Amino acid sequence: MLVAPASDLRKATKALESDADEVVLDLEDAVTPANKESARTAAVDLIGRYGDGRTASIRINGADSEWYTEDLAACATCGATLASVVVPKAQSATDLQRADAALGDSPTRLQALIETPVGVRDVGLLATATDRLDAFVIGYADLAAALGRRAAMRHDSWIVVQDAVLIAARAAGISAVDGPHLTIAADDDFRTAKTWVRDLGFDGTWVIHPAQLATATEIFTPDQASVDDARRVLDALAAGERSGAGAVELDGRMLDEALAVSARRILANAGQAL
Incomplete structure (x- = not known):
């Protein structure tokens, strides 16, 4: 601003x-x-x-x-x-x-x-x-x-x-x-x-x-690596939800809603649609 x-x-x-x-x-x-x-x-x-x-x-x-x-x-x-x-x-x-x-x-x-x-x-x-x-x-x-x-x-x-x-x-x-x-x-x-x-x-x-x-x-502005990772986190969580998985793993990380919140904020700050 x-x-x-x-x-x-x-x-x-x-x-x-x-x-x-x-x-x-x-x-x-x-x-x-x-x-x-x-x-x-x-x-x-x-x-x-x-x-x-x-x-x-x-x-x-x-x-x-x-x-x-x-x-x-x-x-x-x-x-x-x-x-x-x-x-x-x-x-x-x-x-x-x-x-x-x-x-x-x-x-x-x-x-x-x-x-x-x-x-x-x-x-x-x-x-x-x-x-x-x-x-x-x-x-x-x-x-x-x-x-x-x-x-x-x-x-x-x-x-x-x-x-x-x-x-x-x-x-x-x-x-x-x-x-x-x-x-x-x-x-x-x-x-x-x-x-x-x-x-x-x-x-x-x-x-x-x-x-x-x-x-x-x-x-x-989030860099491209952060944006790509945020997309992968949300995609992995969405796939886990569709399959009924209670826990989702990505690159050695256990994913949960807290990481989803962070991923959504990264995409929002990058000006990208969720």
Whole structure:
């Protein structure tokens, strides 16, 4: 997911024309107060122009801001061309329920940024706040500031937060998305951090610069060997079920439903039909 400021037409258009799986047009952190209203108008216009052909979302301003209500009202007018609204600093079920109600009959979905201590503590309650919720995203910069941590701490120092978000997401059947690496380079630190969260079980990541897009896509897209193995696992289990076998063996592995769940996720992340 590539994030771009809606207030910068060049950057926003470049993002929408990129190979990102999803583009998030930002109305919050990347937009100055003087540009909030014009950024909102630009975001709606861009969604109208590009939303039919690609997955595009809008990150609105927070519920405690003066722009929140109008941001949601504008998003509600986009209809099916807007994939989702990203709610920043989500920390109560009410935050998400208010956004849900404001969208009315729109098919637009919700994503929640987990970037406050209360949001981390109550992430399980957020997960069940509304059926419109599709994903959690970790917001490291705001969370680090609230906790008094350095934002540039090692990737594995966030394991408690990462596990809390991942477990709540999996329990609710929604996606777990890593937050952006706070540099713009696709360097060794970026690759190590994103490989770490992929191996933890995260489904994808936000990136804040197009230079990181190819590396992120490579890391989170299952390779052909993994896809082929997932197919073989599901085929073997299906054959076993048809024959009435209580246990199925493949390449020295005893297969069960747990491996089937993993195989289905690999195929889904590879964009392949089950």
